[in-house]
Amino acid sequence: MSRNVPDWPPVDVEPVPVHPKAPQAGTKLGPHYSECFGCGDEVPTGLRLQSTMGDEHTVHSQFTVTAAHQGAPGLAHGGLLAAAFDEALGATVGYQLRKPAVTGRLETDFLRPVPVGSTLFIVGKLDGMAGRKVYVSANGHLDAEDGPIALRARALFVIVAVEHFTTHGDKDAIAKLSASSQKRPDLNP
């Protein structure tokens, strides 16, 4: 079976300037927000993605599929898998650029079914930048770092001003988050 994958990145890009204070390879990256559906530790049915800084512009994330994440009986819901990739790609951008950015476009190829109880090992990689546009992609390996690829994703993140969150989100929660972030070594080494 053939699958046509579009050219990636779709425009001419520059290398992404990784922030000099980006966490070192091997650093475990805590949840960026405890109530985040993707990585938060206060969301009982969340994805609880756990990420670690990798080498060469990569972030490695793990997501274990539970019964709360089913679509068909015993299998992960496709939209949830896309959410896990959104989070993994967002971590790849956020921790390396240390600038606020949001998903503008996310495309996902589903190559294999992902059973409940399995773990996806997701490797996100920065592919380049054009102005405020950051191109990032990821492969998700089933049950081992070198397991078969079950999903592939590509995304465009757009760098935004902090006002994106204060204008459209919850101002008070953002102020609290910003105060607690000051104490985070992975965000403020």
Ligand SMILES: CCCCCCCC(=O)SCCNC(=O)CCNC(=O)[C@H](O)C(C)(C)COP(=O)(O)OP(=O)(O)OC[C@H]1O[C@@H](n2cnc3c(N)ncnc32)[C@H](O)[C@@H]1OP(=O)(O)O
């Ligand atoms: C550590 C953190 C982990 C976080 C992980 C989770 C990440 C998320 O889920 S974020 C939440 C989901 N995303 C959102 O809510 C974003 C909603 N969208 C928006 O706010 C806006 O549309 C936004 C900010 C993306 C772009 O708006 P704006 O800032 O006005 O910029 P705009 O001029 O429209 O776009 C900037 C560039 O991106 C391009 N672009 C934007 N969206 C797209 C798209 N869907 N497809 C292709 N190109 C796009 C534009 O064409 C433009 O290109 P150019 O500079 O060449 O003209």
